[in-house]
Amino acid sequence: MGLFRLLFWIAIICAAVWVWRRYISAPKAARQSPRQQDAAPMVRCDHCSVHVPQAQALKQDQRWFCSQAHLEQGTQSGDR
The missing domain is CATH 3.30.60 (Wheat Germ Agglutinin (Isolectin 2); domain 1)
Incomplete structure (x- = not known):
């Protein structure tokens, strides 16, 4: 049961990091790139x-x- 709980929390943390990078960091990167x-x-x-x-x-x-x-x-x- 302990291994399942550990994998569950690792998956939650990875998903949170992915969401944060996708929706929080993306607009800042888009503002820095000049457009032709x-x-x-x-x-x-x-x-x-x-x-x-x-x-x-x-x-x-x-x-x-x-x-x-x-x-x-x-x-x-x-x-x-």
């Missing part, structure tokens, strides 16, 4: 080649710029 859908589209500045979020970039024709100064200066000549 949440990433903002990036564009490259046509003057300095720095990548900036598209929402913060300035567009002129088909070219993107990271700041008003680079927009006014235009495309940089020379090697990039």
Whole structure:
């Protein structure tokens, strides 16, 4: 009878740990993993080649710029 009682309590403890890991720890792990859908589209500045979020970039024709100064200066000549 003692062995049955010991196995019963081991099964209860294992089930409790499983439930705790499944329902308590899972949401925290899900919050830590970044999602690809949440990433903002990036564009490259046509003057300095720095990548900036598209929402913060300035567009002129088909070219993107990271700041008003680079927009006014235009495309940089020379090697990039």
